[in-house]
Amino acid sequence: MMSSAPTAGDNGTARDRIPRIDVYGFERPDGFDYKFYEDFQSRYLVVLSRRAIKWSKLLQKSTAVEKSIKVKRYIRKGIPNEHRCHVWMLVSGAQARMEKNPGYYHSVLVEGKKNAKLVDAVVTDLNRTFPDNVKFRRNASQCLQPTLHNVLVAYGHHNSSVGYCQGMNFITGYLILVTKDEEKAFWLLDALLGHILPDYYSPAMIGLKVDQEVLGDLVKLKIPAVADLMEKHGVMWTLVVSRWFICLFIDILPVETVLRIWDCLFYEGSKIIFRVALTLIKQYQAFILEAQNFPDVCDKFKEITKGQLVTECHHFMQKIFVDPGSLSRTTIIKLRDKHRTQLLAQE
Amino acid sequence: MSRKKSQKSKGSSSPASCGVPATKENGKVGTDCHSNGMVMSGRPSLSNSGEFYDIAFKVMLVGDSGVGKTCLLVRFKDGAFLAGSFISTVGIDFRIWDTAGQERFRSVTHAYYRDAHALLLLYDVTNKTSFDNIQAWLTEIHEYAHKDVVIMLLGNKVDSTHERAVKMEDGERLAKEYGVPFMETSAKSGLNVELAFMAIAKELKHRSMKLPNEPKFKLHDYVKKEVKGSGCCKS
Numbered sequence: 122m123m124s125s126a127p128t129a130g131d132n133g134t135a136r137d138r139i140p141r142i143d144v145y146g147f148e149r150p151d152g153f154d155y156k157f158y159e160d161f162q163s164r165y166l167v168v169l170s171r172r173a174i175k176w177s178k179l180l181q182k183s184t185a186v187e188k189s190i191k192v193k194r195y196i197r198k199g200i201p202n203e204h205r206c207h208v209w210m211l212v213s214g215a216q217a218r219m220e221k222n223p224g225y226y227h228s229v230l231v232e233g234k235k236n237a238k239l240v241d242a243v244v245t246d247l248n249r250t251f252p253d254n255v256k257f258r259r260n261a262s263q264c265l266q267p268t269l270h271n272v273l274v275a276y277g278h279h280n281s282s283v284g285y286c287q288g289m290n291f292i293t294g295y296l297i298l299v300t301k302d303e304e305k306a307f308w309l310l311d312a313l314l315g316h317i318l319p320d321y322y323s324p325a326m327i328g329l330k331v332d333q334e335v336l337g338d339l340v341k342l343k344i345p346a347v348a349d350l351m352e353k354h355g356v357m358w359t360l361v362v363s364r365w366f367i368c369l370f371i372d373i374l375p376v377e378t379v380l381r382i383w384d385c386l387f388y389e390g391s392k393i394i395f396r397v398a399l400t401l402i403k404q405y406q407a408f409i410l411e412a413q414n415f416p417d418v419c420d421k422f423k424e425i426t427k428g429q430l431v432t433e434c435h436h437f438m439q440k441i442f443v444d445p446g447s448l449s450r451t452t453i454i455k456l457r458d459k460h461r462t463q464l465l466a467q468e
Numbered sequence: 469m470s471r472k473k474s475q476k477s478k479g480s481s482s483p484a485s486c487g488v489p490a491t492k493e494n495g496k497v498g499t500d501c502h503s504n505g506m507v508m509s510g511r512p513s514l515s516n517s518g519e520f521y522d523i524a525f526k527v528m529l530v531g532d533s534g535v536g537k538t539c540l541l542v543r544f545k546d547g548a549f550l551a552g553s554f555i556s557t558v559g560i561d562f563r564i565w566d567t568a569g570q571e572r573f574r575s576v577t578h579a580y581y582r583d584a585h586a587l588l589l590l591y592d593v594t595n596k597t598s599f600d601n602i603q604a605w606l607t608e609i610h611e612y613a614h615k616d617v618v619i620m621l622l623g624n625k626v627d628s629t630h631e632r633a634v635k636m637e638d639g640e641r642l643a644k645e646y647g648v649p650f651m652e653t654s655a656k657s658g659l660n661v662e663l664a665f666m667a668i669a670k671e672l673k674h675r676s677m678k679l680p681n682e683p684k685f686k687l688h689d690y691v692k693k694e695v696k697g698s699g700c701c702k703s
């Protein structure tokens with residue numbers, strides 16, 4: 122991703138200049154827009170180098186990442202990749218929990234490995250986690266599959282009411298790619314699932330069902346024409362957004378964009394997910410409204426996660442704090458409470 | 469730069485819309501499925517690039533995680549089997565109606581059973597647990613699916629080099645018990661994959677047309693006549 126920007130007038134095409142595999146090890150998909158990506162990258166590198174200088178200065182101070190307006194602003198503008206692990210660990214409380222519990226990770230890993238059912242569920246998905254990433258391939262020189270296996274097994278034992286839920290494999294995979302450290306990946310996974318996100322992954326998946334309904338309400342409020350369209354064609358929100366929530370946009374949005382979203386997720390909490398979803402829907406409102414039928418609606422929702430808007434991660438991240446308008450914590454809490462009560466009553 | 473390869477989907481409970489584009493798709497439409505402008509392509513793509521659908525049947529693939537639902541679907545759709553290229557299905561992939569098979573996802577996806585016309589219920593012949601769970605799946609199906617839903621039981625991965633854990637007779641016995649047609653399949657070799665989808669398509673077409681002069685289509689008989697054993701097709 123951080124490959125040097127080519128200068129204008131270079132021979133060859135963008136396709137020849139951009140590496141086929143990105144810095145995280147992912148192969149670029151078929152139909153990847155190399156030309157636009159190169160163009161974006163040359164602009165984004167300027168942003169990245171400016172942010173890198175600012176962050177270096179900030180991190181020289183000891184109070185660096187305590188909660189403040191300044192830190193929030195810095196995080197919204199993106200954490201440089203080299204500081205990402207460190208900052209995520211600090212702002213999410215993962216660092217503190219790791220330091221408070223020395224040896225804990227190792228002990229839950231040992232115990233988890235004795236749970237055949239858990240290990241089985243994890244193993245089923247190992248080969249199916251990022252087959253398009255060279256670092257996760259079974260034959261890779263330093264294959265990350267054993268690391269992924271360990272973190273998932275340890276977590277499944279640590280949080281036995283959740284155990285292993287599909288989707289956690291992808292999230293953990295990203296955490297490993299960013300931290301390059303098994304134990305840190307574990308504590309960040311714990312921060313996300315145990316502290317930041319609602320109960321998306323528990324056996325009843327109530328948190329997921331609630332948030333899908335909350336999104337439905339927010340769309341009704343902020344983008345009513347789309348809400349009407351969904352109702353008209355009988356498209357349940359779960360059909361188009363369950364993966365957005367469960368995978369935290371992995372494999373839905375570009376890698377860099379996902380990481381920028383996660384920067385804010387670790388610092389500001391799960392509200393960010395709604396901001397991203399609402400921004401996508403609002404930006405593409407006219408496009409979505411072209412849908413004539415049920416499958417059309419589904420296709421549109423797939424289309425809107427691709428293209429230039431989401432590739433331009435820096436602009437996109439600015440948009441998510443403007444486009445959806447105000448989204449207070451109180452509103453989210455109220456809506457979540459309402460739907461949780463309704464859903465539990467239905468069960 | 470979404471990394472998603474469009475043909476890739478995730479291996480778990482996979483509802484395939486037995487989409488019915490009025491135009492033929494990939495030149496591979498079962499000729500016996502045309503009638504009155506309604507073409508039943510068994511191709512499970514929902515609506516790629518604005519194809520026109522007169523009528524679409526919703527066919528879902530269900531079964532335990534990892535039994536090969538997505539592979540079966542892709543084999544049918546694209547005629548391809550790419551070892552190691554699939555990623556686990558999370559939630560629902562609506563392009564090919566692919567959903568997660570892990571037990572907890574059922575509570576999220578069973579809403580879709582309601583308007584499914586057919587369900588292909590899969591187990592993995594090398595995984596006894598996936599076979600033992602078939603009864604639980606059937607209970608789930610009977611609770612949430614339409615009562616007229618067409619069900620077919622498939623024992624997948626007969627090509628596998630892993631030791632077989634479920635005998636063909638066990639599959640046959642269970643299918644008989646529940647009165648559903650059964651066959652063994654291999655997404656890898658392609659054995660009976662086309663047949664499974666086309667048999668479902670034929671059944672659905674006959675049901676929806678209700679042609680008075682045509683003899684009733686008998687799904688069970690058709691399957692029995694057409695099914696191939698795993699022995700003859702091993703490569």
